[in-house]
Amino acid sequence: ETGVTQSPTHLIKTRGQQVTLRCSSQSGHNTVSWYQQALGQGPQFIFQYYREEENGRGNFPPRFSGLQFPNYSSELNVNALELDDSALYLCASSLRSGGKETQYFGPGTRLLVL
């Protein structure tokens, strides 16, 4: 309904592995943000990309990295997975427009790290 899609929907990895999560933004949106949501918690801001460059970062270590592509797709990469990385990962796209930015969320990727 929001026009934002994410893949895969579910993923199981083991500790120490690397993972890539994908997001397809609404056409025309120049900004994508990624969030981590642990069970029973609110989403935690990981970082934001604007016109293919990182443009804001929350309190996450460098093993969380991202890419944004010109075709409105983006990736979240997590290296050296830890058990605490198990969470729902949400991407949100938006069109930056003078401080009235509404974010449109994808359905999320649920990651389980064993």
Place this chain on the structure above:
Amino acid sequence: SQQGEEDPQALSIQEGENATMNCSYKTSINNLQWYRQNSGRGLVHLILIRSNEREKHSGRLRVTLDTSKKSSSLLITASRAADTASYFCATEPGGNQFYFGTGTSLTVIP
């Protein structure tokens, strides 16, 4: 730490009643937004209120903002079973960062 805190954590009401949930935040903001989330899925934007606005309406939703108290409230009138969800406030203090609260879990009993 998260910027916002919602209160109450959980709320259970009968269909047709009004539901009020509150959000408090810590620093100055550009705007505050309310989102809804069904069963751990993606969030849906409900309403945005700017820092220079005090009240805003959208259908059955009414949002107030008191920047002096760093708080906001979301009122859902004439609630329906379909309103059952978690509700989050999100603030943008600037610096291209967004902070969500811990959420209020609303259950509307038919």
